[in-house]
Amino acid sequence: MLQDSVRPFMADEGKIETQLRHWRDIGCKDGFGHDLWKQFAELGLTGILIPEEQGGSGLGQIEANVVLEEIGRNLTPSPFLTTAVAAVRAMEGTAHADKWFPGIVAGETVAALAIDEGKHHDPAAVALEAKRSGNGFSLSGKKQFVVHAASADVILVAARTGGSKGETEGLTLFAISKGAKGLEIDNLAMADSSKAARLQFDNVEVDADAVVGEVDGGWDVLKRTLAAGSSGAASELTGVAAGAFGMTNDYLKERKQFGTEIGRFQALQHRAAHLYGEIEIARAATLKAAQLLDEGSPQADLFVSVAKAKSGAVSRLAVQEAIQMHGGIGMTDEHDIGFYMKRQAVVDELFGSPNYHALKVAGR
């Protein structure tokens, strides 16, 4: 099984000490290591969703999520979720696949998604405008929370070619190559030391073939992209929860206070057992969402939202309990557990918060 190879790989090569903490401490502008991304490629992970005939592994969301759970468990910084999952889903079946998939398979290409314009995820609330201009389009507007934008070879940008902000009609997705003129990238460190940018588009000119899918048909592309991204983020959150919990459960067995292991205190035992159960439930919900996506089920969107909402809530509880149960040591930068809380907050918001997804579930 895939997990048997990915789990030790991520635990060895993707661990906090040599990846997250290292890149943070040296102030790396990417927030991740390109060498590791190459290693992902060697294991066939970067092309996990890419069809075999295009050089990939031709696997599905279930397998991508196996990777993401291990990424979450080890807090491994990489462009896997944005590039190998979301961007691949966006480009599949379009002319952009031919152009970008080889680089992704090779671990040489990084892609980013520029969708949100406000502080909360709201993919229909696009105001960034793409006006017809000559043979192509001219883009003006702004984006925020564009993960890996400054490291990206290509940025997929949701723009408005018709309709108005809040409508799902009239959206078009564009693939903008690195270094486009008129595009300003303000590369920002997030709380978890990952990098996300605010983008300013001032009449960025692109050819007509920059369109991904159909003009005014961006919502269809976005839907499959966001479903894959949300499902993947749910797995990453489950991994974050499991990683934080594992470290905490170990600590409960080792740490002594008042002459006994703190794991012997019943109040902590019950909280730990409750949390363990919640993580199992989040994992099952996340697995079901991936299965439904791979089957193309009409229920997939519902369960993707269930998965993202549940894994978000559960992982938040997990990191809170982790910090509290670690006590003072967990508050120090020297200890790794704090990184879980920071990463949780970022992935929690990515592709929509638990509240966003719970409201989607309730509105079904």
Add this chain to the structure above:
Amino acid sequence: MLQDSVRPFMADEGKIETQLRHWRDIGCKDGFGHDLWKQFAELGLTGILIPEEQGGSGLGQIEANVVLEEIGRNLTPSPFLTTAVAAVRAMEGTAHADKWFPGIVAGETVAALAIDEGKHHDPAAVALEAKRSGNGFSLSGKKQFVVHAASADVILVAARTGGSKGETEGLTLFAISKGAKGLEIDNLAMADSSKAARLQFDNVEVDADAVVGEVDGGWDVLKRTLAAGSSGAASELTGVAAGAFGMTNDYLKERKQFGTEIGRFQALQHRAAHLYGEIEIARAATLKAAQLLDEGSPQADLFVSVAKAKSGAVSRLAVQEAIQMHGGIGMTDEHDIGFYMKRQAVVDELFGSPNYHALKVAGR
């Protein structure tokens, strides 16, 4: 202090065995005992808010709430909240005071409030219509959750003389005497064995002097009535919480499982300590609301809602923990603890649920 006399009185005379359980078991149509109501009068409790010159004790909300906390603690069934608190506040300063206060002071009169028409408390959503008719009015419409209606000598009815459902203008409060023609009372047992009725008004004719306060000025009267009622209900809920908690804390010390008192289990200790703290907070919030009401502070309404919302949430937690910590025995009708859960549910809804009041707080 008032508490020094009320606490033993309620614990002795108002206890579950001889009051609540007794009246329930014999299927009493009132759901409370008139003899006890007389005893309340002998202690000066029925006239607690009635001015001394009208034969009462001339005390305030703080003192009324001392009584209500003990009522809550012992689940003592009585018309104290509706009659001695809410109805007295409604009638004070009106001509109805002269008519009804002597009977209330004497413990001979019971009053009820007919306000809600739907399943949730919503005092502006009155549709019941009072049409001008001859020298007076003719009332048609329906009410529900009218506590003690079937036992009441007088029912205070919120009716619409102008405006439309949902508006605070155009409301008028009427005092309807027992046995009014065209008034049908469907006396219903609630979950806690108290009685509340659904009322049907079919052209119930009343004189002009049945108006409490001013025609179209019912909202002002209702506001002070509901503030007093909500504040009082908050104290009763605090008492319910304290009563359930006290019984539970005692049980934790007595009950043995696996060869030791269950109160020795740390998980239960922490939950009990948390709950104790919450009850103290609810009590402080409730006291503050009563103080502000007595001072006539503009902040009173805000804190009344804080008190009702907080005491509702806390008492709900208290009865849930009480049942769970009592285990199987708490599920039996034979044990008293289940009565606390039933009473909590009823008072929780009375004068507005915690959600209703929390939304008022948030909307300030």
Add this chain to the structure above:
Amino acid sequence: MADLESFARDVRQWLEDNVPASMREPMTSEKDVCWGGRDFVFQSDDQKAWLEAAASRGWTVPDWPKEYGGGGLSPEESKILRAEMKKMNVRTPLTSFGISMLGPALLKFGTEEQKKRFLPEIARGEIRWCQGYSEPGAGSDLAGLQTKAEDKGDHYLVNGQKVWTSYADEADWIFCLVRTSKESKHGGISFLLFDMASEGVTTKPIKLISGYSPFCETFFDDVKVPKDQLVHNENEGWTVAKYLLGHEREMISGMGLGGEAGSSLMSEAIADADAILAADLARFDVDALAFQAMSEHFIDKLKAGEAHPAEPSLMKYAGTELNKRRHELVMMGGGSNALEWESERSNNGQTPRDWLRTKANSIEGGTSEIQLGIVAKHILQLPGA
């Protein structure tokens, strides 16, 4: 794979042919459940017909061996049957403690003779069982039981008292824990089966806060139990009991799913919910659907023999807490309507009585605290748990 596909087609066809239309309607109350047993009164001819049809193919207990009245299905086939029944909204033909609790224990610990004697009757819904575990004052400490069985040569003489015996007044037989030795707490317990019609057995319903009496106190006064009704070895009944408890917990965890009755209740609560209740309902939806996913996953693992032995405790805990929350929300949504206790309008207070009933969910079959302790010990391996 091809075989499974043809199996699925066969299942669909057979269900089409054999399930009466009224047995494809969602159940609306507890009363629609078919419990079987000597004195069971069928709600309808359809209910009876469907039980008989299912039993004839062994599909009341699809994964039991055919020789004991089961369907002999593999885990994959069982899963398909469950899925097809769910798709067609087919009601469970038979629900009983015999199926969910005693059967698995007999399959594992019973003698060949015991299996042949009891299992087919269970599968056909001809016998209704109750469980004699809890005793007065023992509560969560099940192993502290006092009911004693003395060895009288060819039989045991049972004396003592049980409590919380579900439906003891409607049951035909009981599976019962008794003390056969005082030498050790867990090591002196035996597992007996006997007829509730035996001389010396009396039952007394316990009135609950909901006003219902689903449980009894059960008294044994010199009850004679033939020795061939001992399951597993004498003094090793605790092993059977623990195994069976896991199955009880599986069954109880199903409450978390709420069933059809649960969801119609919820839709009433949702109607004109206030803004806070609406938020709570949204979160509940997420948790309920996530738990549904977990239940499916758990049953798959269980049937494949891959579930951790302590996992039923987790499911029992999560499922019952979820069910309690569901009914709290229903009460909040119901406002003062949901407080009426005796009116016709309220169907005699069904909503508040059901709500109060759920409070026992996290107590019966092992409290939530017991389940959490089991998880802490057996899965998390925390010291002293």
Add this chain to the structure above:
Amino acid sequence: MADLESFARDVRQWLEDNVPASMREPMTSEKDVCWGGRDFVFQSDDQKAWLEAAASRGWTVPDWPKEYGGGGLSPEESKILRAEMKKMNVRTPLTSFGISMLGPALLKFGTEEQKKRFLPEIARGEIRWCQGYSEPGAGSDLAGLQTKAEDKGDHYLVNGQKVWTSYADEADWIFCLVRTSKESKHGGISFLLFDMASEGVTTKPIKLISGYSPFCETFFDDVKVPKDQLVHNENEGWTVAKYLLGHEREMISGMGLGGEAGSSLMSEAIADADAILAADLARFDVDALAFQAMSEHFIDKLKAGEAHPAEPSLMKYAGTELNKRRHELVMMGGGSNALEWESERSNNGQTPRDWLRTKANSIEGGTSEIQLGIVAKHILQLPGA
């Protein structure tokens, strides 16, 4: 009553006359707090002027006796002063561990000479104290401390290490728990005061997950402490420590109130909150206002000497958990804006750093678990707590 009314008038007038306008503006950040001490850099002349004015009347510590620099106010008068200051939005003139922790302990356990020597300096804001309690690895088990003080005739020789010493690098003096005997765990602890400028004292800031370093590791290498700086009897320091912990908890519980900075953060979170967040905020409002009522009530009881000795634990628990919740809500309301860590726009990540900082609230000064245990033992009197 008449006296109190005239006192209130006098207070209002004096505040009108003596509090600079800028000291009646809400504080906007931690930096507006006046901590005092040898090296304190005032944020403004107004800050300095207000400290001096308050100190001149003893109102930095209104309820301390006048002879030690206090205001000598009765509990009723103190309450009036607090209320009037609140009404006029007057900032607290001086905040320090000397006032909130050491002072009360010295008033209770110090010698007359110690009171005269230390209290007036504290009241005037001329000395800043830090607390040497926690040691590496000891965590919640405070009494398990190892730092030792040997009796050398006229002085103690202190060797060891403390951790979580708040602002040790900015403090002038330390109040410190040391081990003077190994005979019993709690009975061998003494309470010493000494200058942080003493030879052999070094401090090393600890970097936290927020990126800030409000705490230090503090090392003692043959530090000489004159014997007249021992508070209370040798080996009876634990009594002083426990008394002082209560005061620390009172102070920390104040966090629950959030202060002005808290409420401006909240209003940003409320702006365009989603429906679930709005519901959470409504519930938070209720809890925060109820806690405010509780805090007022608690302070009244405390000043009147009517608070249960374990009540500070309750307040510390409730206040810190509330504050953590406040910051979780602020983060949710802030969305991706609140995740920025270094940008100017985000004031260098103030929102997420403050949020992370609050996670220590329920750990420092005794964890939430410790507080709940204290309540269970001393108020609920549960066995074995």
